Amino acid sequence: MTQPTHDEAHGGSLGSRLNWLRAAVLGANDGIISTAGIVVGVAGATSDSQTLLTAGLAGLLAGSMSMAAGEYVSVSTQRDSEKAALELEKRELREQPEAELEELTGLLEERGLTRDVAREAAEQLTERDAFRAHARVELGIDPDDLTNPWNAAWASFLSFTVGALLPLLAIVLPPSDWRVPVTVVSVLAALVVTGWASAGLGAADPRRAVLRNVVGGGLAMAVTYAAGVLLG
Template identity: 80%
Template structure:
């Protein structure tokens, strides 16, 4: 395998892993914020442990199933698009192999290789596996590792559930006077971590991401707690 092909394989694998990690961080973040907002809102109306547990579990299950379904639909659509693009590429390779070889040469040359080296690399890659070469260089797709909607659904479900468990446990385990403080403190700490992690994975400055994350979560809890308090005071 040429150095170019090796670099494509390495880059593609790394990009896929980073995408999965980012999706996991975002899923966990959603679980933290949505469940925290729900249980804190209920806590504004009542301190009954059973009511808080019921609301938290309902939010966890609804959110995790919604996340899994959304990931499944999204990734299924992406997979269908990838398969369609591969089918077109397969037909073009069958019907006009010389034009496809020229195209691969042009793509490799555009990436910094000299014309002669690009031609030689294109010929070697074509002899080895023409479809794979065009899929990776032209489309950015690995035919052997198409996105799997079931994996995405499972990852979304697990990530959301992991995030949602934190505010759920924080609101039901401590004694009544400490529940709200424990929940708010643990949620803000978790949002700091997910904000930092998301920024690091995206090579972005962590401070703005953390501030956005913590600020959004704090606002969500303040709004839902206020609404719950009003409803509780009204006897609804």
């Protein structure tokens, strides 16, 4: 018997963990770019440390709260839809068991099983747990593992905050003349890391992901810095 390799996604739990990791990386990426755009833009207008710190903290808090609220609403809506679909499936199983068995057989046939094998598998799944069989095969939902909106909100809040701390610290800690160069270099280096990580989690080409990240972040900082200089 061969053992599964570590980079293969076997089972829903691994896929769920990868989705959470990908969301965390993207949340940190958003925190880096948005906060860097704010502090670099303000640095183009003023070199006052207190002003830079205030702007950076305001951007960090506003962004993290916005991400958390948005994720909570989004996941809550998804969870409500999943629960409604599961309740409908329960009612159909009570009222139309034969029709649901035939439906499950057809779904298994669509996945490549012959009619006889699909029927036998559907009957066995129905005998074991008809509701969970239909939830997973028909709806693609694990009724024991519905996404928690509070977990999603906290994860977005924390990942954005961690990402936003880098440009905030980079703009306020160095001497005045070094603030913008240190921030730009630090942000671009961090974007290389997050781009590489997001590509690795999605098994995509890391070079394209890194290039998109660096170009997008660099453009954001350039535009906001130019606006700050003009306003200043």
